[in-house]
Amino acid sequence: MSNIIDISGLNKEYSGKKVVDGLNLCVSQGELFGFLGPNGAGKTTTIRILTTLTKPTSGKVLINGIDVARDPASVKSEFGVVQQHLSLNRDLTIAENLELHARLHHISRSERRKRIAELLDYVELSDHADYLIDSVSGGMKRRAMIARALIHRPKLLFLDEPTVGLDAQTRRRVWDLIRRMNSEGTTVFLTTHYIEEAEALCQRVGVLHHGKLIALGSPLELRQRLGMVAVELQEKENGTTYRYFPDRSSAARFIQSLPNTERVIMRESNLEDVFIELTGQKVIGD
Numbered sequence: 001m002s003n004i005i006d007i008s009g010l011n012k013e014y015s016g017k018k019v020v021d022g023l024n025l026c027v028s029q030g031e032l033f034g035f036l037g038p039n040g041a042g043k044t045t046t047i048r049i050l051t052t053l054t055k056p057t058s059g060k061v062l063i064n065g066i067d068v069a070r071d072p073a074s075v076k077s078e079f080g081v082v083q084q085h086l087s088l089n090r091d092l093t094i095a096e097n098l099e100l101h102a103r104l105h106h107i108s109r110s111e112r113r114k115r116i117a118e119l120l121d122y123v124e125l126s127d128h129a130d131y132l133i134d135s136v137s138g139g140m141k142r143r144a145m146i147a148r149a150l151i152h153r154p155k156l157l158f159l160d161e162p163t164v165g166l167d168a169q170t171r172r173r174v175w176d177l178i179r180r181m182n183s184e185g186t187t188v189f190l191t192t193h194y195i196e197e198a199e200a201l202c203q204r205v206g207v208l209h210h211g212k213l214i215a216l217g218s219p220l221e222l223r224q225r226l227g228m229v230a231v232e233l234q235e236k237e238n239g240t241t242y243r244y245f246p247d248r249s250s251a252a253r254f255i256q257s258l259p260n261t262e263r264v265i266m267r268e269s270n271l272e273d274v275f276i277e278l279t280g281q282k283v284i285g286d
Contacts (some may be wrong), residue, residue: 080149
């Protein structure tokens with residue numbers, strides 16, 4: 001399968017400080033890829049470079065074979081972007097926001113009407129098409145932003161914290177929409193600080209730390225490298241410490257060898273364990 005994103009030797013410096021440091025990364029067509037990292041890791045800068053908003057200091061980025069730095073006008077037709085913060089026009093209705101975006105992409109009048117109707121149905125907003133943006137819920141706003149990003153039928157969709165601020169039920173609804181888009185052929189590049197979101201959605205994840213890619217693989221592969229079973233040792237004086245083992249029998253033998261401990265918990269490891277062990281910190285939203 002060919003790559004829709006091909007990043008080689010990517011660097012970005014601000015005032016002599018490397019924010020992105022020698023990044024090499026490929027994302028295949030049709031993949032649902034998660035891009036993780038603590039606050040300040042360089043995720044936002046990387047996405048700004050990928051979406052033509054920031055020029056790299058050095059290195060090369062190709063999207064569907066098009067050089068992002070050399071041909072930014074052409075590459076914009078290849079992707080859509082759903083930003084973390086609300087970027088819809090609040091003076092317009094949901095349908096009018098889609099209409100405006102379709103005109104910016106020079107879509108013909110007849111095609112605009114058809115495409116807007118399709119997308120409103122797709123994201124289940126047909127009954128709210130004529131509602132002003134500020135009169136609908138956060139989940140509806142997010143779905144409207146996804147519909148807007150899909151208006152020109154991009155092959156690649158960048159989702160920057162797509163469920164931030166949403167309640168659990170609404171998040172699950174957006175997850176279903178993301179899975180559906182991906183199953184129908186759209187490549188999704190997702191950033192999130194909800195680790196369980198990446199674990200639930202992504203086929204592969206990359207972990208960025210201090211501008212460097214420090215881990216890459218499926219959530220299962222990364223857990224296997226760490227250990228599939230976690231043991232939590234909870235003590236009053238030292239707090240909680242964690243140990244990881246390949247299987248439950250290894251973990252059980254370790255527990256049996258312990259002296260008296262306040263509390264011991266054995267459980268399956270998860271992607272958050274991997275993240276914290278790699279970076280030494282939890283994910284914090286930007």
